[in-house]
Amino acid sequence: MRVLGVDPGLTRCGVGVVEGVAGRPLTMLGVGVVRTPADADLSHRLLAVEQGIEQWLDEHRPEFVAVERVFSQHNVRTVMGTAQASAVAMLCAARRGIPVALHTPSEVKAAVTGTGRADKAQVGAMVTRLLRLSALPKPADAADALALAICHIWRAPAQNRLQQAVARHTVNATKGRTA
Numbered sequence: 001m002r003v004l005g006v007d008p009g010l011t012r013c014g015v016g017v018v019e020g021v022a023g024r025p026l027t028m029l030g031v032g033v034v035r036t037p038a039d040a041d042l043s044h045r046l047l048a049v050e051q052g053i054e055q056w057l058d059e060h061r062p063e064f065v066a067v068e069r070v071f072s073q074h075n076v077r078t079v080m081g082t083a084q085a086s087a088v089a090m091l092c093a094a095r096r097g098i099p100v101a102l103h104t105p106s107e108v109k110a111a112v113t114g115t116g117r118a119d120k121a122q123v124g125a126m127v128t129r130l131l132r133l134s135a136l137p138k139p140a141d142a143a144d145a146l147a148l149a150i151c152h153i154w155r156a157p158a159q160n161r162l163q164q165a166v167a168r169h170t171v172n173a174t175k176g177r178t179a
Helices: 042-060 076-095 105-113 120-130 140-178
Strands: 002-007 012-019 027-035 064-068 100-103
Touching: 002 042, 002 076, 002 140, 012 042, 012 140, 027 042, 027 140, 042 076, 064 076, 064 140, 076 100, 100 105, 100 140, 105 120, 105 140, 120 140
Parallel strands: 002 064, 064 100
Antiparallel strands: 002 012, 012 027
Protein backbone atom coordinates (compact mmCIF):
# COMPACT_ATOMS: atom_id res chain seq x y z
CA MET A 1 0.00 0.00 0.00
CA ARG A 2 1.32 3.43 -0.97
CA VAL A 3 -0.01 6.38 1.05
CA LEU A 4 0.48 10.12 0.68
CA GLY A 5 0.20 11.71 4.11
CA VAL A 6 -0.79 15.38 4.22
CA ASP A 7 -0.33 17.60 7.27
CA PRO A 8 -2.40 20.53 6.02
CA GLY A 9 -1.36 24.13 6.43
CA LEU A 10 -1.25 27.28 4.35
CA THR A 11 2.29 28.38 5.16
CA ARG A 12 3.74 24.86 5.40
CA CYS A 13 1.77 21.86 4.13
CA GLY A 14 3.68 18.71 5.05
CA VAL A 15 3.66 15.85 2.54
CA GLY A 16 5.17 12.40 2.84
CA VAL A 17 4.82 9.12 0.98
CA VAL A 18 5.18 5.78 2.73
CA GLU A 19 4.84 2.32 1.23
CA GLY A 20 4.26 -0.96 3.03
CA VAL A 21 1.77 -3.12 4.85
CA ALA A 22 0.92 -3.54 8.50
CA GLY A 23 3.31 -5.85 10.31
CA ARG A 24 6.18 -5.38 7.86
CA PRO A 25 8.93 -2.78 7.60
CA LEU A 26 7.78 0.43 5.93
CA THR A 27 9.63 2.49 3.32
CA MET A 28 9.65 6.25 2.93
CA LEU A 29 9.45 7.19 -0.75
CA GLY A 30 9.50 10.94 -0.29
CA VAL A 31 8.99 13.74 2.19
CA GLY A 32 8.73 17.48 1.90
CA VAL A 33 6.75 20.64 2.46
CA VAL A 34 4.64 22.71 0.11
CA ARG A 35 5.29 26.32 1.16
CA THR A 36 3.36 29.50 0.45
CA PRO A 37 4.24 33.07 1.37
CA ALA A 38 2.22 34.36 4.31
CA ASP A 39 1.74 37.73 2.64
CA ALA A 40 0.29 36.31 -0.61
CA ASP A 41 -3.38 36.48 -1.48
CA LEU A 42 -5.37 33.54 -0.04
CA SER A 43 -6.53 32.36 -3.46
CA HIS A 44 -2.94 32.25 -4.72
CA ARG A 45 -1.80 30.38 -1.62
CA LEU A 46 -4.53 27.76 -2.09
CA LEU A 47 -3.56 27.44 -5.75
CA ALA A 48 0.08 26.90 -4.75
CA VAL A 49 -0.95 24.19 -2.27
CA GLU A 50 -3.04 22.52 -4.99
CA GLN A 51 -0.17 22.62 -7.48
CA GLY A 52 2.25 21.21 -4.92
CA ILE A 53 -0.04 18.34 -3.97
CA GLU A 54 -0.74 17.59 -7.63
CA GLN A 55 3.03 17.30 -8.21
CA TRP A 56 3.30 14.81 -5.34
CA LEU A 57 0.36 12.80 -6.69
CA ASP A 58 1.90 12.78 -10.20
CA GLU A 59 5.32 11.74 -8.95
CA HIS A 60 4.36 9.09 -6.39
CA ARG A 61 0.97 7.75 -7.55
CA PRO A 62 -0.38 6.85 -4.08
CA GLU A 63 -3.27 4.43 -3.61
CA PHE A 64 -4.59 6.42 -0.62
CA VAL A 65 -4.30 9.94 0.75
CA ALA A 66 -4.33 10.37 4.54
CA VAL A 67 -5.10 13.88 5.75
CA GLU A 68 -5.02 15.18 9.31
CA ARG A 69 -8.55 15.86 10.48
CA VAL A 70 -8.91 19.53 11.36
CA PHE A 71 -9.74 20.13 14.98
CA SER A 72 -10.90 23.26 16.75
CA GLN A 73 -8.17 25.53 17.95
CA HIS A 74 -8.31 28.79 19.84
CA ASN A 75 -6.90 30.66 16.86
CA VAL A 76 -9.78 30.70 14.33
CA ARG A 77 -7.56 32.18 11.62
CA THR A 78 -5.13 29.27 11.90
CA VAL A 79 -7.85 26.63 11.89
CA MET A 80 -9.47 28.21 8.82
CA GLY A 81 -6.22 28.05 6.85
CA THR A 82 -5.67 24.47 7.95
CA ALA A 83 -9.21 23.52 6.94
CA GLN A 84 -8.82 25.19 3.56
CA ALA A 85 -5.52 23.39 2.85
CA SER A 86 -7.13 20.14 4.00
CA ALA A 87 -10.00 20.65 1.56
CA VAL A 88 -7.54 21.27 -1.28
CA ALA A 89 -5.74 17.97 -0.52
CA MET A 90 -9.05 16.08 -0.44
CA LEU A 91 -10.16 17.71 -3.69
CA CYS A 92 -6.92 16.77 -5.46
CA ALA A 93 -7.32 13.14 -4.37
CA ALA A 94 -11.04 13.00 -5.23
CA ARG A 95 -10.37 14.44 -8.69
CA ARG A 96 -8.16 11.39 -9.35
CA GLY A 97 -10.45 8.88 -7.66
CA ILE A 98 -7.98 8.25 -4.83
CA PRO A 99 -9.65 7.34 -1.51
CA VAL A 100 -9.10 9.83 1.31
CA ALA A 101 -8.91 8.97 5.00
CA LEU A 102 -9.02 11.54 7.78
CA HIS A 103 -7.12 10.84 11.00
CA THR A 104 -7.17 12.95 14.15
CA PRO A 105 -3.88 14.11 15.65
CA SER A 106 -4.43 11.85 18.68
CA GLU A 107 -5.08 8.82 16.43
CA VAL A 108 -1.84 9.48 14.57
CA LYS A 109 0.15 9.98 17.78
CA ALA A 110 -1.29 6.81 19.31
CA ALA A 111 -0.57 4.76 16.18
CA VAL A 112 3.02 5.93 15.89
CA THR A 113 4.08 6.32 19.54
CA GLY A 114 1.57 4.28 21.54
CA THR A 115 0.07 7.34 23.24
CA GLY A 116 -2.33 9.96 21.92
CA ARG A 117 -0.63 12.61 24.06
CA ALA A 118 2.83 12.36 22.50
CA ASP A 119 4.62 15.59 21.67
CA LYS A 120 6.12 16.55 18.30
CA ALA A 121 9.59 15.36 19.34
CA GLN A 122 8.28 11.89 20.24
CA VAL A 123 6.37 11.61 16.96
CA GLY A 124 9.42 12.69 14.98
CA ALA A 125 11.69 10.25 16.80
CA MET A 126 9.32 7.34 16.19
CA VAL A 127 8.85 8.24 12.51
CA THR A 128 12.64 8.29 12.14
CA ARG A 129 12.93 4.91 13.85
CA LEU A 130 9.98 3.23 12.08
CA LEU A 131 11.19 4.30 8.64
CA ARG A 132 14.83 3.58 9.50
CA LEU A 133 15.92 7.11 8.54
CA SER A 134 19.36 8.50 9.30
CA ALA A 135 17.93 11.87 10.38
CA LEU A 136 14.72 13.34 11.69
CA PRO A 137 12.56 14.72 8.84
CA LYS A 138 12.33 18.52 9.14
CA PRO A 139 10.35 20.62 9.60
CA ALA A 140 7.89 18.94 11.95
CA ASP A 141 5.16 19.26 9.30
CA ALA A 142 7.08 16.82 7.11
CA ALA A 143 7.48 14.31 9.95
CA ASP A 144 3.78 14.68 10.77
CA ALA A 145 2.86 13.90 7.15
CA LEU A 146 4.90 10.68 7.33
CA ALA A 147 3.22 9.83 10.64
CA LEU A 148 -0.18 10.23 8.95
CA ALA A 149 0.82 7.84 6.18
CA ILE A 150 2.14 5.29 8.72
CA CYS A 151 -1.04 5.59 10.77
CA HIS A 152 -3.17 4.91 7.71
CA ILE A 153 -1.15 1.88 6.65
CA TRP A 154 -1.45 0.39 10.13
CA ARG A 155 -5.11 1.29 10.70
CA ALA A 156 -6.54 0.69 7.21
CA PRO A 157 -6.87 -3.13 7.46
CA ALA A 158 -8.88 -2.89 10.71
CA GLN A 159 -10.96 0.02 9.37
CA ASN A 160 -11.73 -1.91 6.18
CA ARG A 161 -12.85 -4.97 8.16
CA LEU A 162 -15.05 -2.79 10.36
CA GLN A 163 -16.61 -1.06 7.34
CA GLN A 164 -17.28 -4.42 5.68
CA ALA A 165 -18.89 -5.78 8.86
CA VAL A 166 -21.12 -2.71 9.14
CA ALA A 167 -22.09 -3.04 5.47
CA ARG A 168 -22.93 -6.75 5.92
CA HIS A 169 -24.98 -5.94 9.02
CA THR A 170 -26.85 -3.20 7.16
CA VAL A 171 -27.58 -5.50 4.20
CA ASN A 172 -28.72 -8.32 6.51
CA ALA A 173 -30.89 -5.96 8.56
CA THR A 174 -32.48 -4.62 5.38
CA LYS A 175 -33.16 -8.13 4.09
CA GLY A 176 -34.73 -9.04 7.42
CA ARG A 177 -37.16 -6.13 7.17
CA THR A 178 -38.25 -6.85 3.61
CA ALA A 179 -38.73 -10.58 4.05
